[in-house]
Amino acid sequence: MENLKVKFEKDELTLLTQPEFFLTKKRLGVKINDLLTQCIPIIHEKLEENSSHLPQNIVRSKPKISRGENYLSFPWQILDYPRDFGKEDIFALRTLCWFGNGISLSLHLSGAYAKKYIDGIGAIFDFSKQ
Numbered sequence: 379m380e381n382l383k384v385k386f387e388k389d390e391l392t393l394l395t396q397p398e399f400f401l402t403k404k405r406l407g408v409k410i411n412d413l414l415t416q417c418i419p420i421i422h423e424k425l426e427e428n429s430s431h432l433p434q435n436i437v438r439s440k441p442k443i444s445r446g447e448n449y450l451s452f453p454w455q456i457l458d459y460p461r462d463f464g465k466e467d468i469f470a471l472r473t474l475c476w477f478g479n480g481i482s483l484s485l486h487l488s489g490a491y492a493k494k495y496i497d498g499i500g501a502i503f504d505f506s507k508q
Contacts, residue, residue: 407453410455411455413475414455414456414473418457421459421460421471422459425437432460433462433469435462436460436462437460439460439461441458441459441460442457442461443456444458452476452478452479453477454476456475458470459473464489467488468486469491470486471483472485472486
């Protein structure tokens with residue numbers, strides 16, 4: 379055993395043998411998924427209310443929840459809804475829960491969507507008038 383090149387620190391071995399940590403992480407992941415799932419009907423209602431201002435493929439897009447274990451070393455879960463990921467045209471409202479870093483909401487626009495909506499979004503967030 380002395381020839382092994384991998385050496386564990388005491389805190390690493392302690393963590394490895396503590397099932398509570400892993401069970402808590404699993405419960406947290408389920409709750410985050412539930413939270414993202416609960417956002418879907420709220421977003422859907424807003425899409426329907428504003429459907430005359432949005433392309434129908436955005437209004438009718440299906441939500442997608444994704445998750446992973448290593449975004450800059452931390453687990454994450456994402457809700458993309460509404461969403462349209464084209465080759466050059468992207469429209470996505472992304473809710474990201476990034477373990478150790480918090481929750482964020484961002485709007486991703488590129489291509490035709492950016493050209494169409496950027497002025498309106500800029501006007502909403504124009505703080506130069508204050």
